[in-house]
Amino acid sequence: MNALRSPAADEARVAHAWDVLGTVLDPEVPALSVCDLGIVREVLPQAEGLEIVLTPTYSGCPATEVIERSVLDALDAAGLGPARVTLRRAPAWTTDWISAEGKRKLREYGIAPPGAAALPGGAVPIRLVRRQAAAPVACPHCGSAHTERLSAFGSTACKSLYRCLDCREPFEHFKPL
Ligand SMILES: [Zn+2]
Structure with missing residues (x-):
């Protein structure tokens, strides 16, 4: 053609x-x-x-x-x-297909990327490992793993709503799949 x-x-x-x-x-x-x-x-x-x-x-x-x-x-x-x-x-x-660059952009946008177990500061506090089992969702604002889930659904079904217990900011977490 x-x-x-x-x-x-x-x-x-x-x-x-x-x-x-x-x-x-x-x-x-x-x-x-x-x-x-x-x-x-x-x-x-x-x-x-x-x-x-x-x-x-x-x-x-x-x-x-x-x-x-x-x-x-x-x-x-x-x-x-x-x-x-x-x-x-x-x-x-699967959320594994989100590129490293994409995960970095998510954090900058204020959304905790899926599988965000690694904290900018280093290790995950023991008490949080015990409380939340595998991977705590790190706050995209301050990096704290001291967060709690408020709702299974955020602005879309793809995301759930969290709150940081340290900086008090609410944020969305891109649910891992
Ligand atoms: Zn925070």
Whole structure:
């Protein structure tokens, strides 16, 4: 269909698409791009245009359609259209796919990243290990592990609501999956 297709041109388009996707923000966690979240699984150069393979985050999240549209709009705006989105639901997305950069951005945004056991200051106090078993959720504001869960659900089903017992700030925790 496209007379200009060549392996080198395809490679350049795919690389450009990844750059563009790195600027498409998640509607629920605007601190993170869809690449930080790890939901963009593949960018495939097809004869009819780019195919973007996405794995949605939580099945209950209504954000998937918004993300699809943002992805396609961004690619169009960058002159990379036509493109289409394919959803791949298996294997299921896990919070492990959030990049290290994504976890850092979450903390800066004031959301405790999933699996946030490591504290900036070092070791986890013994009493907290005993009280909360495995991994305490560290406060993204002050780094304290002295936190309590207020509600299983925060602003979205993907997050739960916590409060820091040291700095008293409430915060959301991106639930690990
Ligand atoms: Zn705190």
